[in-house]
Amino acid sequence: MTEVLSAERSQAVDAMLPRSFRVERTRRDTRDTFTLELAPVGGDPLRFAAGQFTMLLAAGVGEVPISISGDPSGGGLLEHTIRNVGSVTRALVATPRGGVLGVRGPFGTGWEVERGEGGDVVLVAGGIGLAPLRPALLQVVRNRERYNRVLLLYGARTPEDILFAPDLERWERDHDVEVAVTVDNGPHDWRGRVGLVTRLVPRAGFDPSRTTAYVCGPEVMMRSTALALRDRGVRADRIRLSMERNMKCGVGLCGHCQLRELFLCVDGPVLGFDRLEPLMSRWEL
């Protein structure tokens, strides 16, 4: 018993120690969003599952939870896409090429994209929610023959806020992904859709009886989307959402990310709508 406790404690301690990663490149995606490409300073590349997150540390400033936005197949640089909205994210984005950041993790549950094999896959993203979904889509297109129809429904604030535009074109052109983009506000010369991303769900061409859906974005948008998917006939346990809470320790000890009986850093962030629905409809949680 003592040995088991000791092993658990040892794992928890390891998880609290950041590894050093060097900034190889910082890519500006939109006016306030950047992707950092990181290489380990010694040791193996970080292995992770699509949908997991890490704690990124800017020394002397602080640590924030950031979803991994790169390819989970391994070997490449570790990618994180970050909105530059606070002191820590500002410091992360400002770290020059060659600068060193701390990385803890990866933490939490993944999208489990394999669940969608043999059927249709619908990914619904709102705003920067496309970043945590990107590894899932990269995994799907890498194994495209295992899936039937693949749809990406994506909502952004304005055309200028559309993330990964080159990826969207490539996935549609080269990988038979049906991409539908909508924005909240469009300038006069915008030719695309304007409106909530949830409005794309009722007429999207998937077979609800064999669909697995992956949804990431603001909580209001995820709830509306999950309800729209369920109205179409997609089973609640096949609708997977990525919840955002104030993750701190990453190992289910500190309680900052508690959602009733769940610690989202270990039980989540990705969970089925069958478990989340009763929690998402209670404002006091």
Place this chain on the structure above:
Amino acid sequence: MTVRTLDETLREHPFFEGVGEEVVALLAGCARNVHFRPDELVFQEGQPADFFYLIKEGRVAIQLHEVAGGASIIDTVDAGEVLGFSWLVPPYRWVFDARATVDTRAVGFDAVCLRTKCDADPAVGYVLLSRVARTMHERLEAARVRLVDLYGTRTR
């Protein structure tokens, strides 16, 4: 090339899903096929709201003029959706501009004809208005959600 009658076109449109053939045939008497080229105005703010449209192909942008000039697109209506509610509510004037963004085909219903038939047969009026109300409810719900700075809230 297959030529579809207006009745057939209407029955295939999601708006008329579940509506009886007799009602569709009655309302088809108010309808005609219309076509808009890219950038062509479908209707203009302040003008009489004399049509109701079912979009078959293409896309229409609903625009709001800004005080400083120019216009913002506040919504778009795509194939399978409906365009225009002002024909239902006095004083029957459009409150926004609508402009085709691409080649667009639609069925346009004469508003006076529709209102007359709805007044003459309240059961028909109920069928039509319950479907319009469903669409209005969806748009209102979406508009309310969009009042929040939806995409500004998530950080990662």
